[in-house]
Amino acid sequence: MRALRFLLxxxxxxxxxxxxxxxxxxxxxxxxxxxxxxxxTFEVKRARMYVVDHDASTMSRGVVDRLxxxxxxVRGGGSGSVxxxxxALMRRDVEMVxxxxxxxxxxIVRYRHTAVQLLLNAEDGAAAAVTQAYAREILARYATExxxxxxxxxxxxxxxxxxxPVRGQPAVQVRTRGWYNAELDYRHYMVPGILVQLLTxxxxxxxxxxxxxxxxxxxxxxxxxxxxxxxxxxxxxxxPLWIISMVVLSIGLVVAKVAFGVPMIGxxxxxxxxxxxxxxxxxxxxxxVSAVTETQxxxxxxxxxxxMVYLLMSGLFTPVSxxxxxxxxxxxxxxxxxFISLMRAVMLKGAGFADVARQLAVLATAGAVVLTxxxxxxxxxxx
Amino acid sequence: xxxxxxxxxxxxxxxxFTAVDSISxxxxxxxxxxxxxxxxxxxxxxxxxxxxxxxxxSGSARVAGFDVLTQSEEVRxxxxxxxxxxxxxxxxxxxxxxxxxxxxYGLADAEIRARGDAMLNDLGIMHVADKxxxxxxxxxxxxxxxxxxxxxxxxxxxxxxxTGGVDxxxxxxxxxxxxxxxxxxxxxxxxxxxxxxAEYCDRLSIMVDGRIxxxxxxxxxxxxxxxxxxxxxxxxxxxxxTATAG
Numbered sequence: 023m024r025a026l027r028f029l030l031x032x033x034x035x036x037x038x039x040x041x042x043x044x045x046x047x048x049x050x051x052x053x054x055x056x057x058x059x060x061x062x063t064f065e066v067k068r069a070r071m072y073v074v075d076h077d078a079s080t081m082s083r084g085v086v087d088r089l090x091x092x093x094x095x096v097r098g099g100g101s102g103s104v105x106x107x108x109x110a111l112m113r114r115d116v117e118m119v120x121x122x123x124x125x126x127x128x129x130i131v132r133y134r135h136t137a138v139q140l141l142l143n144a145e146d147g148a149a150a151a152v153t154q155a156y157a158r159e160i161l162a163r164y165a166t167e168x169x170x171x172x173x174x175x176x177x178x179x180x181x182x183x184x185x186x187p188v189r190g191q192p193a194v195q196v197r198t199r200g201w202y203n204a205e206l207d208y209r210h211y212m213v214p215g216i217l218v219q220l221l222t223x224x225x226x227x228x229x230x231x232x233x234x235x236x237x238x239x240x241x242x243x244x245x246x247x248x249x250x251x252x253x254x255x256x257x258x259x260x261x262p263l264w265i266i267s268m269v270v271l272s273i274g275l276v277v278a279k280v281a282f283g284v285p286m287i288g289x290x291x292x293x294x295x296x297x298x299x300x301x302x303x304x305x306x307x308x309x310x311v312s313a314v315t316e317t318q319x320x321x322x323x324x325x326x327x328x329x330m331v332y333l334l335m336s337g338l339f340t341p342v343s344x345x346x347x348x349x350x351x352x353x354x355x356x357x358x359x360x361f362i363s364l365m366r367a368v369m370l371k372g373a374g375f376a377d378v379a380r381q382l383a384v385l386a387t388a389g390a391v392v393l394t395x396x397x398x399x400x401x402x403x404x405x
Numbered sequence: 406x407x408x409x410x411x412x413x414x415x416x417x418x419x420x421x422f423t424a425v426d427s428i429s430x431x432x433x434x435x436x437x438x439x440x441x442x443x444x445x446x447x448x449x450x451x452x453x454x455x456x457x458x459x460x461x462x463s464g465s466a467r468v469a470g471f472d473v474l475t476q477s478e479e480v481r482x483x484x485x486x487x488x489x490x491x492x493x494x495x496x497x498x499x500x501x502x503x504x505x506x507x508x509x510y511g512l513a514d515a516e517i518r519a520r521g522d523a524m525l526n527d528l529g530i531m532h533v534a535d536k537x538x539x540x541x542x543x544x545x546x547x548x549x550x551x552x553x554x555x556x557x558x559x560x561x562x563x564x565x566x567x568t569g570g571v572d573x574x575x576x577x578x579x580x581x582x583x584x585x586x587x588x589x590x591x592x593x594x595x596x597x598x599x600x601x602x603a604e605y606c607d608r609l610s611i612m613v614d615g616r617i618x619x620x621x622x623x624x625x626x627x628x629x630x631x632x633x634x635x636x637x638x639x640x641x642x643x644x645x646x647t648a649t650a651g
């Protein structure tokens with residue numbers, strides 16, 4: 023134990039003596055959190071629309087005005103030809119083609135219902151879905167305003183080679199209310215996840231490089247001929263970065279609150295408790311990589327491969343529930359997934375200890391397993 | 406004669422290559438033992454097995470009274486090691502390096518302080534005690550390495566080419582330090598390429614292609630080969646073909 027104290031002192035001295043490392047540790051996660059949280063959004067602003075207005079009536083102009091006035095859409099051209107609109111969509115000059123049929127105003131007045139057509143470029147499916155949802159909402163509001171039913175028959179242009187645009191009245195009317203309230207929550211939902219990912223990337227990278235750097239420098243041999251035990255050695259490598267990661271997490275949470283207004287409804291204590299367990303597992307994987315590789319290059323490569331699986335199967339970008347069975351099974355072993363779900367549950371929903379007990383148990387187990395492997399895989403004597 | 410190092414038929418293979426081929430060596434307590442051999446003869450491999458950094462392929466070795474394979478932690482407490490390559494921390498100061506290793510070997514704070522100060526004074530590097538090691542000249546670094554390896558007063562110290570690349574004056578000082586260590590009862594197991602240094606050893610062995618080709622006191626070896634210096638003994642053994650032709 024006494025040896026641990028001296029080794030910890032040495033690790034801290036080395037970390038804080040490297041200005042580039044300190045900058046990397048504290049600046050990168052915070053700056054990236056600010057940048058990525060703003061970038062990682064599905065929100066659509068100023069989508070360009072091509073207008074084909076066959077009706078040229080007060081009401082049809084009202085449709086165009088309402089869409090433009092929302093700020094979500096800008097006019098990106100217009101003519102009397104749907105084909106020209108198609109071309110514009112094809113050339114990516116516009117994101118949407120709005121076609122208003124002849125007799126639009128007459129139908130509303132006479133039959134109290136009619137249809138408009140939205141053609142969307144669905145190469146980016148998520149963006150198209152959001153664009154469509156905005157347009158639907160705006161049209162629905164205008165319809166209410168007119169005291170009539172006005173609904174769009176939409177066709178996604180990405181698939182139009184196989185399927186011609188569907189026109190006419192949909193069989194079932196779906197009310198999509200609050201669609202972009204979800205968008206408002208989007209950052210609240212993304213920021214905790216992004217924070218965890220950045221913390222993990224920086225933390226595992228530094229732990230993965232740490233032992234192997236000593237191997238390359240030859241200083242590890244000198245340590246290995248001393249009576250330092252393997253667990254003390256691994257603890258000395260883990261604890262400094264664990265403490266630093268906890269500090270970075272705290273800074274990140276402040277940034278999340280101040281810059282993005284992410285709520286902290288549940289107990290901060292639970293978040294830190296989860297983080298304490300999660301970081302043991304996450305940093306332990308880095309140490310494990312470092313213990314079994316021979317050069318920093320190898321360590322970097324192996325670590326990145328693990329990180330990719332880690333990040334993509336964390337449920338942040340794609341929900342775990344929509345993954346195939348086998349992938350869900352793999353994801354269940356991903357400590358990051360459990361920690362992100364814990365963070366969201368506690369921060370956004372105010373989940374209590376009982377609600378996240380399962381995640382805490384998984385994180386504790388993961389930490390114990392990973393650390394055991396790291397200690398056992400680290401050998402003072404090579405075979 | 407009590408033995409500090411007892412090596413029996415020690416072999417270490419890397420795949421099909423036999424780096425150390427069934428060597429047997431006895432070193433008495435307090436001896437300065439020179440472990441000579443050409444580059445690639447297997448000296449460093451043999452040392453790494455003795456200090457527990459490499460597992461032996463076969464054979465056995467006891468260091469400071471303990472088996473290196475089964476009681477390696479006991480061995481580690483009782484040995485010091487200075488590797489061929491400088492292996493203290495460059496981004497720490499001499500004093501921080503001393504404190505680290507003192508702490509690892511379980512010395513008390515006061516002891517670390519006292520021994521550290523004495524060491525820095527002896528080495529004449531007290532004025533750079535708080536400068537980063539990376540800024541020190543090689544000779545100073547090597548002396549510091551040796552002193553740190555001796556900090557916990559080990560029973561046996563392994564020095565792998567301690568004087569490689571240092572100037573003649575520093576080499577002489579090094580050997581004074583080695584003798585001082587031996588006088589305090591530490592057994593010294595040292596490799597070198599300088600044949601004049603080999604003459605300073607109590608006994609020495611010469612390794613050729615993983616085997617020990619000759620072993621004895623410098624005087625006995627010179628007599629055995631009928632030559633006037635260890636240099637000539639070495640050349641005969643390391644280059645047998647040339648020696649026979651001449």
